[in-house]
Amino acid sequence: MDIIKTNICVIGGGSGGLSVAAGAVQMGADTVLVEGGKMGGDCLNYGCVPSKALIAAAKKAVSLKTADAFGVSGPDPVVDYAAVMDHVADVIAGIEPHDSVERFEGLGVKVLQGYGEFVSPSQLKVGETVVEARRFVIATGSSPTAPPVPGLDQVNYLTNETLFANRIKPEHLIVIGGGPIGMEMAQAHARLGCKVTLLEAFSVLAKDDPELTTVVKEAVIASGVDIREQVKIASVKQVQDGSYEIDLEEGGTSETLKSSHLLVAAGRKPNIDRLGLEAANIKHSARGIEVDRQLKTSNRRVFAIGDVTGGYQFTHVAGYHAGIVIRNALFRLPAKVNYDALPWVTYTDPELANVGLSEKAAKEKFGDRVRVLEFDYAENDRARAERLTVGKVKAITDHKGKILGAAIVGAQAGELIQPWALAITGKLKISAMASYISPYPTLSEINKRAAGSFYTPQLFSEKTRKIVRFLSRFG
Template identity: 55%
Template sequence: MAEIRCDICVIGAGSGGLSVASGAVQMGADVVLLEGHKMGGDCLNYGCVPSKALLAAGHKAHAMGQGAFGVSGGAVTTDFAAAKDHVEQVIASIAPHDSEERFKGLGVRVIRDYGRFIDHDRVQVGADVITARRFVIATGSRPFVPPIPGLKDVPYLTNETVFDLRERPEHLIVIGGGPIGMEMAQAHRRLGSKVTVLEGEKALGKDDPDLAAIALEHLRGEGIEIVEGALASQISGGAGDITVETRDGARFHGSHLLVAVGRKVNIDRLDLHKAGLEEENGAVRVDARLRSPTNRRVYAVGDAAGGLQFTHVASYHAGVVIRSMLLGLPSKARRDHLPWATFTDPEMAQVGLTEAQARKAHGDRLTVVRAEFSGNDRAVATGQTVGLIKVMVVKGRPVGASIVGAQAGELIQTWALAIANRLKMSAISAMVAPYPTLGEVNKRAAGAYFTPKLFENPWIKRIVRLVQRF
């Protein structure tokens, strides 16, 4: 048995763990990184990267089949296996950035095995024991598989296995109408599969309902069957012939089944109790500094820290703990400025409070401004007029923004910047956007906030009339 001593031991080589390890080692810390599965974690291998690559293939097929602006569309032949080749090529091109070789080159000691705590300052990994000044738990999450009767007896897919398919599903049934379920539904529909989505409550239920309705109407228009209030109660059948029965007695038949109902944090094998660590809502209990209140040596980032489960949140958490661990700064994690996006077509994006949340928090102090994509000249020129932005404003400052439409994931960044830095709406309205761009939608929304103050205020009109006398 070897004893290893270091400044920081990072458990998990996903986005958060890699960001902590690379930042810490380059700032002079002695770092050990543990990873028992794949470098790059879920995002690179099963999540963000392969899903967006498959969506891109579906988008290309859809665009070629539609035809517009004097260009004829028509029947499109799709090669599902070739689309999966594209997915693999994208992963392979990004993988070197997250590779063991790169991190060893930075000076990180990488151990390809799982670790578990054996006391407050030691982790067992294989036959070795690591003693560290600080630990960072960055173990990510995995698909949650619900205990639906019959599910374990039929072949089913999750985001960890769906990308292994080489033959196009004839009819894909998706259980779960959240971001993962809807993205995979649209990608497979556009690549030629029949798709049914079963959602126990409301599809895209975490998003603003007005915006979700726009996206869902578009998805249904492409032929995706979306059934809300359809809680799966029994699953039966076998490979190529699967039946899902819902609580109300409806039955749905398909060739393949994808389960996309949520995520479960990977903390099972860590033996947290031996380090005096506590769980909270299925994750590691941490304070605003992402530090365990019961073992001050231990931090958690990303999914392991609870809260929003996104790659960019894990990277943000990494910066928070690096400032705290290495520089001794009073660094705390915020949540109000963290954006997210769903990459369906049209895209959906959110930062800060939704309208319902803002009304509950701020009441009569809230002003909601809206801008339609149909009023944007670039959207008109490109035929992307389906879209809407809402901005929630309190005392002149945005506290939330919701967008559905083309490039929503890009457009939301303006509002993420504004909320992160407590900018006022005047800062957005003062921005000069190049014409014609979709970015003008943001400026139009900011202008909508000032419109009643300028054009509906009788004092403004009196001042203007007075000035004109001179």
């Protein structure tokens, strides 16, 4: 059996693991990377990249249908679903070389293709090879899981891991789960000409600001999605022709829905089953691996990052974790995670973006010291020119102007949220957002106008008018 001794061993070739491996080896550390599946992980192959490529195709389709508002008309689009998925595959293929085995071996990383299992607190077995490392980083991510619906485990349903390999356009797609993935894929498929029904046991996008999620919900419904909330799925079965029958219980009545395709987007679980965590003395639960704020596990030579820790399940969080681990593992700096300025985006149309504290969380923490600043897209000239007037920005501050959070629903919300993330990271006050010069006409002016509204009560108060009248006496 071969034994490899190294400074750092990264388990998992997804976004976070690749960032650690690339950073470590380029900083001079002997690095081993272990990956049993596809390089690039979930984000490249099954998640962020393919889903956004599909959403982009859906936007192209709907843009042809709505062009008459601009005085432009033409034939309705013809959707070749297989060609759409070819576009998705092409986008993945264009990024793959950046995440490939060849690139990382070219950087100097020793890549072992296989699943790793701890056999001791300091040893990882990969096939016939044992890796002994001074530091390990577990970055194995998460996988889709299914709710406990009777019969669901007996049918062949789609998940984000299999959806993009499907080349047959769904005649009727039923989506189970009203979180970001479910809402994004439901709207995209409706725009591509599929009949779509979305089933949610509670409320869609329940973790976001309810005022803003209402805007998204109405837009998704307008796209053609039949959203059913507060619904119980009694059973699921697959009939002989491959279609599905879903029995519902809703408001004291029962109903059976039939569909050609079934997508389950109702949660994820950490990928820990194959790791042999007990042998490494690493504490874990069904939620994931337990870590402290330095991302260290109960085995102090082992770090864990990204989805496998059971926290925020975003690619950019895994990348952020990678930087924390490199500072801790390589430079012995006591870097700790801080999520005060963590942004997240749901890529429906309109988009829904958040950073920092929500209005509800801020009021629970700071009470009546909270100020809520709002500005509508409809009051922005560029939004009117583009006919993108649905949406608003909502900024949260304390009474002294400290920025606590922000949420935006509307076009390009994922881009517009970033100055707010920067402001929170840099501990800027609302005056900084209100005083910068924004080019005209841009959607970004919405942020500036929302920030400026902090001063409206003071600027246009009777006290201010008295001061102006007094000063005007002096010419």
